[in-house]
Amino acid sequence: MQLGEIDRQDGRPPYRQIADHLRSAMDRGELTAGDKLPSEAELTRHYSVARMTARQAIQELRTEGRVVAEHGRGVFVRMPAPVRRLASDRFARKHREAGQAAFLAEADKAGVRPSVDQIEIDRATPPADVRERLRLSDDERVAVRSRRYLADDRPIEVATSFLPLTVAEGTPILEANTGPGGIYARLEETGHVLDHFVEEVTARMPTADERRRLELPDGVPVLVVVRTAYDTAGVPVEVCDTVKAAPAYVLEYDIPAR
Amino acid sequence: MQLGEIDRQDGRPPYRQIADHLRSAMDRGELTAGDKLPSEAELTRHYSVARMTARQAIQELRTEGRVVAEHGRGVFVRMPAPVRRLASDRFARKHREAGQAAFLAEADKAGVRPSVDQIEIDRATPPADVRERLRLSDDERVAVRSRRYLADDRPIEVATSFLPLTVAEGTPILEANTGPGGIYARLEETGHVLDHFVEEVTARMPTADERRRLELPDGVPVLVVVRTAYDTAGVPVEVCDTVKAAPAYVLEYDIPAR
């Protein structure tokens, strides 16, 4: 691996030059996914800098999400996460009729073993943005279903659903196991036939809690998708707030040109 | 502002405790958007730690995107970027017929002054993923239009369009100014009436070049939207690759339940 030298005349500070050397070694393919970077000790020797300077170079690459540090082992070029494509028909009725909730249908297609944990069910007053989307009055309470999805035991997504109690009360939606086809199948059984969904998509850096639950290393943003489900009467019956590791997902949407 | 003290018995390292104190001051509203954090000197005095320890606490908040450091001035709680909502009808024909390209229609609605710069037009062989989306043969060349969008002179988005030369050649699409209604209006004039778009959405940390062009501070991810336009014959006529500062956008999509 070719590392080059620090040019003290160069305007860029040494730590940035070191980071650039490592970056270009990755771009040239001399350092590929899974490879170990030179250790901090090796970098300080090679460049004749203090350890903190070498660390700062590595810190840059970490916040860019290009490398991951493992305590006691070394710093490694990040493995590209296998990408999951979420097609725009993922909530099609045919899947519900086949007894598959959306997540199970996807996992099936991707050939991974799906599971769900950290299920929490609660009755509470919703946050303001959820209340607006559900068109509820100020003090109205909702059913809250929060859970974490895993594929082959690796956390994939955390999701929280909010449903008006008038809709959810007395249904399996308030049980840990909602039965075949998931929440949406139960909604349709109780007369709320679904018409369409509106998804609002944005991205940001995760909170400390999200980093923990999704087991995210540094420098990985999350995609936030807030989905509102409307029944054929135009009534919003569910708001689902999902947070996923961004680089692992591509969301696909179809838009008519009208 | 209430800062608390470091508990040396606490399992968390001091720098993390300091970061948590500052975070919770923000959460409690004692430190709100635009406020200046205590300086490094104040933190080292208050907590009796070395300066690097105080810096590390601030570094945490920076990579989380919650604060921004300004050399010589201080560290400030990040101003929430004014959010632009991109509605699912943003490519409706009615806008093109009114002579407005999608970006101008949005800017109009948001009440900001739109502009476009860094326009570059080229003929080249496209990257592999674009070639696949446009269903081109290996050596086929495309028109490449790259530009940067600004609102009130602040960079908002960088975009690159790829169109088969068979579609673009001899049209204003290869000129700097594409005329009223933009690329899509020109496509429809030349017989490619648009039927629908497919958008693929993901997010990641920006490259160094994107950070520069979008003038992004540390800790801000980007949303990447790749849109493919299909005409009524089902032929893909354009691929447009856009990169935006993520927290400044909410993308909205309507999905039929079918």
Add this chain to the structure above:
DNA sequence: CAGTGGTCTAGACCACATT
């Protein structure tokens, strides 16, 4: 000019992984 953050040095001890 004083105050701020940016960078760097040369050490130290600790926690974790591997052999």
Add this chain to the structure above:
DNA sequence: ATGTGGTCTAGACCACTGC
């Protein structure tokens, strides 16, 4: 036991901002 990254100290000089 050795090598790795994680955290910390106590200084130093520089560059930028604002008075």
